[in-house]
Amino acid sequence: MFTRVQAAALTGVQVASVWVEADVSDGLPTFSMVGYLSSEVREAQDRVRTALRNLGIAMPPKKITINLAPTDIRKEGARYDLPIAAAILAAGNYIPENSLKETMILGELGLDGQVRHITGVLPSVIHAKESGCRICIVPMDNLREASVVKEMLVVGVAHLEQMIEFFRSGEIPDRKEEISEKAEDEKLDFSDICGQEAVKRAAMIAVSGFHNLLLIGPPGSGKSMLARRIPTLLPELTEEECMEISKIYSVAGLLPEDSGLIHNRPFRAPHHTATPQALAGGGKIPKPGEITLAHKGILFLDELPEFSKRSLEILRQPLEEHKICISRSNATYEFPAHFLLTAAMNPCPCGFYPDMNRCACSATEVIHYRNRISQPLLDRMDVCVEAPAVSYLELKGQKNSSLSSKEIRNTVKRVQNIQRQRYSKLPISFNSELSSKYVETYCVLDRDAGKVMQKAFEKLQLSARGYHRLLKVARTIADMEEETLIRQRHIQEAICYRSLDKKYWK
Ligand SMILES: [Zn+2]
Known part of the structure; x- marks a missing residue:
């Protein structure tokens, strides 16, 4: 007898x-499995056989052949255990054969018949729906x-027995006890940060145009504290974005165990010892790495020069193409x-340069330290800003004068809408994504701004890429004031965010 059931x-x-x-x-009692299988999939045969026996179901003493089609897709992992068990049960008439129609089954089996958690269920169930299934059986x-x-009728089963029962009688197992409400996350807000007005402004510009941000400052100036709050400046996730991120x-x-979906903008802060594989995604069948987990959110690299050259090299493709292969x-x-790449670094190994009373580094040490960041990567940091040590007065006074995340987020939304409308005919949404072909079309300078730009071009010895990036940042600053032309003050501010690398990397 032949049966089949859908898996993913x-x-x-x-x-x-x-x-x-x-x-x-x-025929002779045998059990064989074919279909471009990895060794874990082959082992399903032992798990399934034992799990069935422990339920008191003996495999029919016949020739059993399992095929996983199509053969051009490599099958990995233990996610096929449960569908294999179901197909055998149906072929052996333990469950009605027609019950497997329009049904997708996913799950790993333990020897005692327990059904174990697997990864990638959300995208699989979405796929099931798109391919016409009505029922999904999942761990x-x-x-x-x-x-x-x-x-979609989604049935959760904790044990093989529950799946059999569902197919026989339609009984749906009770959900597991709800996890009690988790304590409210500590609410991060931009107004928690004292002083640092220049840095906050830079962050607002970076977020508005999706420009990469580099923070340079001594230890304790609040660089990480600030970076951690940047996701709160981004617009809330749309439903579509929420799904896209949750699939990843x-x-x-x-x-998270307590909710099926990711509702907040991702913030990923891999440690500087992270390997290139951890960043890019590793494994025989690669899993998403840190840079993919940061999709639609913030990738924060603290102590940027401490990352290995190979790790930083990984960033190149995603920064240009917004994907990684x-x-x-x-x-x-x-x-x-x-x-949005946000990076932070000390100005020198000890962190106190240029305060020569406290900095104990030699000139060579300082240069060596900074040169660990390659010019191409530096070129891609559109907005570089210094986070100075916070003064006593700032600590004391300004807390209440600071803008809250919500206020900044409203500005960001307005500026992002301007960009979305402007680029409605292009496949991009942000100023930072403008290709060099379009920079001249959309980043138009008025006369005074043109003069400033020309001087800066010579003085800063800008590369073509640096020049374009500067224009794009100026475009964002002009958008914040809802100006169509880029004015002198916009270009001047953009130059400030570019000239730091000339100050530190001369
Ligand atoms: Zn130093």
Whole structure:
């Protein structure tokens, strides 16, 4: 007897349909599995056989063949255990055969029949819906994320027995006990930061035009505190963005237990010892790395010069193309990676340069330290700003005069809307994404601004890329004032954010 049931394979954050076919026929009792399988998938045979036996179900003493189609997709992991069990059960008439129609089954089995959590359930269930399934059977631990998908009967099972019972009688197992409400997250807000008005302004500009931001300052000047609050300046996630990010976190196995989805802008701050694989995504079948987990949010690299050259090199493709491609012998995997890069660094190894009373570094040490950041990467940091040590007066006084995250977010939304409208016919949304072809069209200077720009071009010895990036930042500053032309003051401010690298990297 022949049966088949739908399952799903993950290829990066994409999903492909896989059909698990079971054939039980007369002949010597054997069990064979085919279909471009990794060793973990082959081991399913032992898990399934043992789990069934522990339920008192003996495999029919016949020739059992399992095929996972199509054969051009490599099958990895233990996610096929449960569909394989279902296909065998149906082929052996333990469950009605027609019950597997329009059904997708996902899950890993323990030897005792427990059904275990797997990654990537959310995108798989979305895929199931798109491919016409009406029912999804998922591990109970994945039920929350799967239930996000509407117009689909999602059944969570904690044990193989529950799946059999569902197919026999339609009984849906109870949900696991709800996790008690987690204590409210500590609410971060920009108004928590004392003083640092120049840095806050720079952050607002960076966020408005999605420009990369570099903060340079001594230890204790609040660089990380500020970076941590940048996600609160970005507009709230749309439903579509929420799904897109949640799919990534589902594949990475990082969805929060208490809610099926990610509702806040990601903030990822990998340590400087992070390997290139941790940043880009590693593994035989790659999982999303830090730069993909930061998609639509902030990637914060503290102590930038401490990152290895190889790790920083990884950033190049995503900064230009907003995605990362990882090659493996059997395929190339593509992950989205459109993030706002925020980096922070001390001005010298000890951190106190140029305060010569406190800085103990030699000139060579300082130069060596800064040169660990390559010119191409530095060129991509559109907005560089100094975060000076906070003075006593600032600490004392200004807290209440600061703008709150909400106020800044409103400005950011307004400026982003201007850009979205302007670029409605281009495949971009932000000034920072303008390709060199369009910079001259959209970044038009008035006469005075043109003169300032010409002088700056010579003085700062700008590269073509540096010149374009400066114009794009000026464009954002002009948008904040809703000016069509870029004026002198806009270009002057943009130059300030560019000239730091001349100050520090001469
Ligand atoms: Zn120093």
